[in-house]
Amino acid sequence: MRGNRSRDTAPELALRRLLHGQGLRYRVDAVVEDGLACRADLVFRAARVAVFVDGCFWHRCPLHATVPTANASYWKSKFDRIVARDRRNDVALADAGWTVVRIWEHDPVEIAGDRVCAALAEARRHAARPEPMSARRAPE
Numbered sequence: 444m445r446g447n448r449s450r451d452t453a454p455e456l457a458l459r460r461l462l463h464g465q466g467l468r469y470r471v472d473a474v475v476e477d478g479l480a481c482r483a484d485l486v487f488r489a490a491r492v493a494v495f496v497d498g499c500f501w502h503r504c505p506l507h508a509t510v511p512t513a514n515a516s517y518w519k520s521k522f523d524r525i526v527a528r529d530r531r532n533d534v535a536l537a538d539a540g541w542t543v544v545r546i547w548e549h550d551p552v553e554i555a556g557d558r559v560c561a562a563l564a565e566a567r568r569h570a571a572r573p574e575p576m577s578a579r580r581a582p583e
Contacts, residue, residue, distance in 0.1 A: 447501075449472070450471065450472040452496065452498070454496050454546075454548040454549075454552070455484050455485075455496045457552040458555050458559070459471070459485065461552050461555075462485070462556060462559060462560075465556070465560070467487070467559075467560075469485045469486060469494075470485070470486040471485060471486075472484060473486040475493045475536060475541060476535070476536060476539050476541065479532065481532040481536075483495055485559070487566075490542075490566040490567055490570070491541045491542060491566060492541065492542045492543075492544060492559070492562050492563055492566050493536055493542070493543050493544070494544045494562075495529075495543070495544070495545050496546050496547075496548060496555075497529070497545055497546065497547055498548050499547060499548055499549060501522075502525060502526065502529060502547075503522050503525070503526050504547050504548075504549070506547075506549070507547075507549060508522075510522075529545075533545075542566050544558055544559055544562045546558065546559075
């Protein structure tokens with residue numbers, strides 16, 4: 444298991460290089476929300492966008508996932524737990540006001556970068572909107 448990197452994978456480094464070249468700044472391998480045991484590969488705190496670069500093997504990519512033949516029941520159970528954890532984290536982060544972007548390791552870096560930039564632009568547009576009158580508190 445020592446060979447399985449949790450950060451600084453080649454797809455993650457390529458995405459970071461691209462985004463940094465566009466002038467974007469982010470936190471790497473950071474805790475997104477206190478009380479939630481999950482670390483995102485890239486975190487844009489001000490925009491509240493968390494980016495996960497998921498490996499095809501561990502996170503069960505529908506195109507490239509393989510199943511080990513030895514001890515298959517153990518691996519199926521493990522993969523099911525990982526995918527369930529990912530979905531729970533997605534829901535918890537969304538409930539806390541975060542935008543979650545999940546990128547597969549095989550996605551072309553330009554497309555992945557466009558998805559991150561689009562999520563950032565949408566988050567900034569959403570933050571810039573004034574809140575509706577019904578949501579404002581009456582002056583005291």
